[in-house]
Amino acid sequence: DTGVSQNPRHKITKRGQNVTFRCDPISEHNRLYWYRQTLGQGPEFLTYFQNEAQLEKSRLLSDRFSAERPKGSFSTLEIQRTEQGDSAMYLCASSLQAGETQYFGPGTRLLVL
């Protein structure tokens, strides 16, 4: 399978714990995006990488959230001191160029108890 992959697919954690999600984009894609989707809503943009450079962070991304893409390939999204409001599906997408089609991974569904 050469699509976008995300791990883990599901994560249940207690409030206050830290969690980290991983995204592996399509291999030749140098653009990578993180989105968050809550029930009944469309995905909301969180952040964007061009290679290893993080070019934009949404104001939705509080200081408890950090994303990295150290070698311009896979990316990680870490949430520190999780809150119940962080419960959502975290989606990763990649594209070849900035204005081109974004292909989404299967997402990581986070539940904070």
Added chain:
Amino acid sequence: GQQVMQIPQYQHVQEGEDFTTYCNSSTTLSNIQWYKQRPGGHPVFLIQLVKSGEVKKQKRLTFQFGEAKKNSSLHITATQTTDVGTYFCAGRGGGSNYKLTFGKGTLLTVNP
């Protein structure tokens, strides 16, 4: 900031009936994408529209981009049970050539 509104929120049809969902942006878009998300799944790319007034067809699906590049529609002819899912439009514009702003989606259910 840029907002994308989508209506209706829900649509239930009998198999064989047609279905349309509409998308409106608060700002002019450079392009618009449509995605389908099955229950429990992730958004799957359907099509991208770029040109003013563009119309594209994929089998029973017809996509339109408005002349002012602020609205779009997706029409499905003779729905089938496999069409069930949430259809999202996602616009690109407002000075960003990469960020997608999604509508809330239209959930389509089809009664066999």
